[in-house]
Amino acid sequence: MYDLKPIFEPKSVAIIGAAREPGKIGNVIVRNFVDSGFTGEIYPVNPNATEVDGLKCYKSVLAIPKKVDSAVIAIPARLVPQALEECGRKGVRGVVVISGGFAEVGNYELEAQLATIAKKYGMAVVGPNCLGVVNPSAKVDSIFLPTYKMGRPKVGGVAFIMQSGAVGSTILDLIAREGFGISKFVSYGNAAVVDETDLLEYLAKDKQTRIIILYIEGVKRGKEFFKATKKLAKIKPIVAIKAGTTEVGASAAKSHTGSLAGNYAAYHALFRQNRVIEARTLDEVFDFAKIFETQPHCTGKRVAIITNGGGMGVLTTDAVIENGMELAEFTEETRAKVKETMPLTVNARNPLDLTGDADASRYEAALNLAYGDPTVDAIIVITLFQTVSLDSRVVDVVVKAAGKGEKPLITIALGGEYTEMQRRALESSGVPSYASPSAAAKSLAKLIEYSRFTAKAKKR
Amino acid sequence: MYDLKPIFEPKSVAIIGAAREPGKIGNVIVRNFVDSGFTGEIYPVNPNATEVDGLKCYKSVLAIPKKVDSAVIAIPARLVPQALEECGRKGVRGVVVISGGFAEVGNYELEAQLATIAKKYGMAVVGPNCLGVVNPSAKVDSIFLPTYKMGRPKVGGVAFIMQSGAVGSTILDLIAREGFGISKFVSYGNAAVVDETDLLEYLAKDKQTRIIILYIEGVKRGKEFFKATKKLAKIKPIVAIKAGTTEVGASAAKSHTGSLAGNYAAYHALFRQNRVIEARTLDEVFDFAKIFETQPHCTGKRVAIITNGGGMGVLTTDAVIENGMELAEFTEETRAKVKETMPLTVNARNPLDLTGDADASRYEAALNLAYGDPTVDAIIVITLFQTVSLDSRVVDVVVKAAGKGEKPLITIALGGEYTEMQRRALESSGVPSYASPSAAAKSLAKLIEYSRFTAKAKKR
Numbered sequence: 001m002y003d004l005k006p007i008f009e010p011k012s013v014a015i016i017g018a019a020r021e022p023g024k025i026g027n028v029i030v031r032n033f034v035d036s037g038f039t040g041e042i043y044p045v046n047p048n049a050t051e052v053d054g055l056k057c058y059k060s061v062l063a064i065p066k067k068v069d070s071a072v073i074a075i076p077a078r079l080v081p082q083a084l085e086e087c088g089r090k091g092v093r094g095v096v097v098i099s100g101g102f103a104e105v106g107n108y109e110l111e112a113q114l115a116t117i118a119k120k121y122g123m124a125v126v127g128p129n130c131l132g133v134v135n136p137s138a139k140v141d142s143i144f145l146p147t148y149k150m151g152r153p154k155v156g157g158v159a160f161i162m163q164s165g166a167v168g169s170t171i172l173d174l175i176a177r178e179g180f181g182i183s184k185f186v187s188y189g190n191a192a193v194v195d196e197t198d199l200l201e202y203l204a205k206d207k208q209t210r211i212i213i214l215y216i217e218g219v220k221r222g223k224e225f226f227k228a229t230k231k232l233a234k235i236k237p238i239v240a241i242k243a244g245t246t247e248v249g250a251s252a253a254k255s256h257t258g259s260l261a262g263n264y265a266a267y268h269a270l271f272r273q274n275r276v277i278e279a280r281t282l283d284e285v286f287d288f289a290k291i292f293e294t295q296p297h298c299t300g301k302r303v304a305i306i307t308n309g310g311g312m313g314v315l316t317t318d319a320v321i322e323n324g325m326e327l328a329e330f331t332e333e334t335r336a337k338v339k340e341t342m343p344l345t346v347n348a349r350n351p352l353d354l355t356g357d358a359d360a361s362r363y364e365a366a367l368n369l370a371y372g373d374p375t376v377d378a379i380i381v382i383t384l385f386q387t388v389s390l391d392s393r394v395v396d397v398v399v400k401a402a403g404k405g406e407k408p409l410i411t412i413a414l415g416g417e418y419t420e421m422q423r424r425a426l427e428s429s430g431v432p433s434y435a436s437p438s439a440a441a442k443s444l445a446k447l448i449e450y451s452r453f454t455a456k457a458k459k460r
Numbered sequence: 461m462y463d464l465k466p467i468f469e470p471k472s473v474a475i476i477g478a479a480r481e482p483g484k485i486g487n488v489i490v491r492n493f494v495d496s497g498f499t500g501e502i503y504p505v506n507p508n509a510t511e512v513d514g515l516k517c518y519k520s521v522l523a524i525p526k527k528v529d530s531a532v533i534a535i536p537a538r539l540v541p542q543a544l545e546e547c548g549r550k551g552v553r554g555v556v557v558i559s560g561g562f563a564e565v566g567n568y569e570l571e572a573q574l575a576t577i578a579k580k581y582g583m584a585v586v587g588p589n590c591l592g593v594v595n596p597s598a599k600v601d602s603i604f605l606p607t608y609k610m611g612r613p614k615v616g617g618v619a620f621i622m623q624s625g626a627v628g629s630t631i632l633d634l635i636a637r638e639g640f641g642i643s644k645f646v647s648y649g650n651a652a653v654v655d656e657t658d659l660l661e662y663l664a665k666d667k668q669t670r671i672i673i674l675y676i677e678g679v680k681r682g683k684e685f686f687k688a689t690k691k692l693a694k695i696k697p698i699v700a701i702k703a704g705t706t707e708v709g710a711s712a713a714k715s716h717t718g719s720l721a722g723n724y725a726a727y728h729a730l731f732r733q734n735r736v737i738e739a740r741t742l743d744e745v746f747d748f749a750k751i752f753e754t755q756p757h758c759t760g761k762r763v764a765i766i767t768n769g770g771g772m773g774v775l776t777t778d779a780v781i782e783n784g785m786e787l788a789e790f791t792e793e794t795r796a797k798v799k800e801t802m803p804l805t806v807n808a809r810n811p812l813d814l815t816g817d818a819d820a821s822r823y824e825a826a827l828n829l830a831y832g833d834p835t836v837d838a839i840i841v842i843t844l845f846q847t848v849s850l851d852s853r854v855v856d857v858v859v860k861a862a863g864k865g866e867k868p869l870i871t872i873a874l875g876g877e878y879t880e881m882q883r884r885a886l887e888s889s890g891v892p893s894y895a896s897p898s899a900a901a902k903s904l905a906k907l908i909e910y911s912r913f914t915a916k917a918k919k920r
Contacts, residue, residue, distance in 0.1 A: 023848060025848075028848070100805075104770075105805065144848075145846050145847065145848065146848060148878065149845060149846050149847070149848065149878055150846040150875070150876065150878075151876040151877065162771075163771070164769065164770060164771025164772075164774075165769070165771070165816070166767075166768070166769020166770060166771045166772050166816065166844050166846075167769065167771035167772060167775070168771075169769075169844065169846040169847075169875075170769075170772070170844055170846060170874040170875050170879075171874075173846050173874075173875035173876040173878075173879065174874060174875055174876060176876050177875070177876035177877055177880070215771070217771070217774060243771060243774040243775050243778065244774050244778065245778045245782070246777065246778045246781035246782060247781075248777050248778075248780075248781050248787055249774050249775075249777040249778035249781060252770075252773055252774045252777045252811055253770075253774045280898070281779075281896050281897070281898040281899075282775065282874065282895075282896045282897070282898075283895070283896050283898070283899075307626075308626070309624065309625070309626020309627065309629075309630075310564075310624060310626060310712075310713075311622075311623070311624025311625070311626045311627035311628075311675070311677070311703060312624075312626050312627060312630070313712055314624075314677060314703040314704050314709050314712045314713045315627070315703050315709075315742065317706065317708050317709040317712045318703065318704065318705045318706045318708075318709035319741075320708075321706035321707075321708050321709060322705070322706060327708055345560075345565065351712055356625070356626065384626050384629065384630055385609060386605050386609050386610040386626075386629040386630060386633050387605065387609070387629075388483060388485075388488070388604075388605065388606060388609065414630040414631075414633075414634060414742065415610070415629075415630050415633035415634055415637070416610065416611040416633040416634060416636050416637035417611065417637055418608065418609055418610075418633075419630075419633065420637070435742075435743070436741050436742045436743050437741070437742070438740070438741040438742075438743070439741075439743075
């Protein structure tokens with residue numbers, strides 16, 4: 001097994017192919033390491049430069065006078081084997097090969113050389129043909145996309161293992177915007193050496209990581225992948241999206257990362273058997289990630305719906321039932337308190353429609369009732385900010401209630417600019433906010449399903 | 461049949477319940493009529509005021525000296541029958557009753573009185589318990605939600621018939637933000653007089669309306685609704701979302717708009733038989749609306765996918781196949797031209813992966829090939845703006861290509877702020893942009909399905 005720590009937490013990094021021209025890949029990588037505030041040593045390597053971005057530049061990795069933990073390689077494919085060989089001789093323990101031009105365009109032999117060199121030196125190599133690695137807590141960022149084009153997420157609990165760089169970068173960018181955080185991100189491309197199974201094993205042990213997201217086109221070692229998911233899904237939730245679910249899609253995958261995407265039915269069965277949570281769309285990846293990152297486990301499936309709009313209450317009820325959950329009945333006490341403390345227009349039933357003139361304090365009262373009610377296992381709060389009486393104070397109320405962490409609480413809000421502002425405030429405070437009842441209910445159902453599975457696994 | 465023109469296109473409007481205090485419903489409605497630039501006469505009515513927002517205020521609608529086409533009523537429920545009676549005597553032809561407190565809280569008799577009065581005078585009455593009407597081209601806006609909380613969409617081709625005010629307002633708000641336009645919007649609430657079937661008949665004849673969106677919890681006259689959809693779905697696409705698809709949801713609907721939501725299976729069968737396009741989630745409502753509003757009909761199902769990221773190409777391929785479409789084969793000529801004009805890294809196959817360094821001009825060349833290729837019926841363009849080489853120039857290229865209007869063209873873009881900016885530029889230029897491959901493919905499939913149906917219907 002390869003030691004992946006030098007990849008994710010290096011104390012010093014060589015950037016082989018460092019460039020002086022702004023916009024060039026080798027320049028963006030140096031800049032991102034500098035700009036992200038990486039506190040270790042940064043060694044640009046380029047035989048034709050003496051300085052890059054104010055840093056001394058070396059002719060080769062062998063010319064660097066001090067110890068080098070890790071290297072990022074971004075040079076033409078044919079030059080990569082020699083650079084990698086030099087890394088091995090230098091004692092570099094982890095290398096990210098950004099360069100493309102290997103198996104994905106038919107250069108299988110060139111790719112095989114990388115594996116041979118890595119093996120010879122016992123050196124962890126990620127790539128080639130990949131975006132590399134981001135670790136916000138260690139300020140490691142080998143991604144060659146400028147930050148104004150692709151935002152970088154804050155520190156959080158979600159780890160991403162992405163075979164595709166493009167899918168990975170869109171996801172990173174979206175997460176940065178949505179305001180939730182990541183623990184680690186790795187785009188591993190052709191997986192010539194380190195593959196998805198190695199990365200799964202590493203991240204399952206990573207303390208910062210609470211949930212692992214996996215985007216795969218095909219896996220390298222089927223048997224090991226099976227064993228790893230079987231073991232690790234009990235420890236941490238693994239959400240997987242498989243690309244190439246159709247025959248035509250699988251064929252497209254082959255020309256993309258050189259993957260044999262295999263039979264989707266086999267993957268689907270594996271996911272199901274090993275309790276890997278399968279996402280069928282990119283939307284689901286996010287939807288699932290944010291509830292698993294922030295909400296407590298929950299084995300009960302009785303849901304309270306609190307809303308200020310009847311129609312959204314109906315749609316959410318449908319979605320809850322369709323996803324195999326139930327509406328909480330509410331105790332007599334809860335019903336009595338609703339009648340006692342709320343206006344006559346509020347029916348003491350579930351969904352609890354606080355009606356269009358509900359303000360933050362009515363939501364607070366309703367949330368207290370739902371948290372205190374033993375017939376309620378989980379709570380969905382719908383906040384339609386279009387009404388006159390609902391404003392950002394309800395965000396504080398919801399965040400405070402969710403902070404107790406006793407029952408999962410998720411929200412639904414849909415609308416324009418004002419709503420979007422409130423929605424992001426919720427998300428960045430750790431309350432998942434969904435733009436549709438179906439997305440919210442589906443995500444909650446997955447959380448419950450997984451909670452039940454791990455509760456059962458513990459009992460054994 | 462009621463004449464709905466006075467509701468949607470009044471020359472003069474009385475606002476019964478006009479109020480001086482900012483934030484009050486009766487004040488917001490007056491202000492919205494003034495602010496939206498309504499060019500007809502606005503007559504505030506309130507027995508206790510002489511002026512509202514600088515406009516002369518009348519004791520009752522009968523006290524207005526000139527002709528009144530339409531009235532908006534926002535006063536306590538028990539006072540509504542008298543106000544409505546006075547509207548009838550005054551000769552008002554269309555009334556929107558915003559006030560709640562009727563069948564939805566068990567006041568069936570009070571609601572029945574409205575119907576009796578409307579019938580006596582042959583007066584079109586929308587509501588009660590509703591948001592009312594928006595017609596951007598006539599500057600009619602009876603919605604009592606302030607514009608800073610809920611944006612107002614521009615003029616476009618989508619008509620909305622919404623039973624629920626809350627769902628309606630969230631949808632209006634979202635559309636305003638997304639930048640596509642509406643022809644008419646009506647939230648009709650309890651449907652005491654004018655119901656969904658009346659509204660469908662009216663909007664099917666409305667020249668501005670290219671597609672009708674219907675949100676229903678239950679319909680008032682089943683047989684008429686069946687006949688109307690059967691006839692009208694051939695003329696214009698009707699997208700319907702039914703709330704209360706589950707028994708529990710149907711029960712929630714009853715306490716919301718007093719609707720008997722009925723058996724969902726019956727609705728589902730009706731939609732299917734009459735070629736009403738069913739949306740199962742709110743997301744689908746938008747996704748479908750924007751492709752039908754902007755894109756040409758298309759009976760072929762051979763799709764070209766153009767991308768700058770392989771993984772997204774694979775996911776989109778899967779989504780295209782799963783939704784019953786095919787990948788276009790491309791002619792020999794197209795393949796030869798790709799090889800001739802594009803870098804070696806671009807494979808001459810579909811999905812056409814222009815690779816990560818593609819710029820706007822490479823997209824332009826690819827779009828020209830796809831438009832010119834007779835094996836291509838529709839085009840999906842994926843633009844991952846995270847790459848260094850792709851910028852807003854590609855938006856111009858795509859908009860120009862789509863402007864030819866020969867083949868449907870939709871786009872997929874997913875990411876953060878930069879991407880969102882480009883995505884909205886595309887949408888406001890009439891090019892549907894989706895945040896996921898599955899949403900894009902599902903929407904295109906619906907367009908093709910409906911195009912085939914109408915093509916067949918015409919042949920008969």
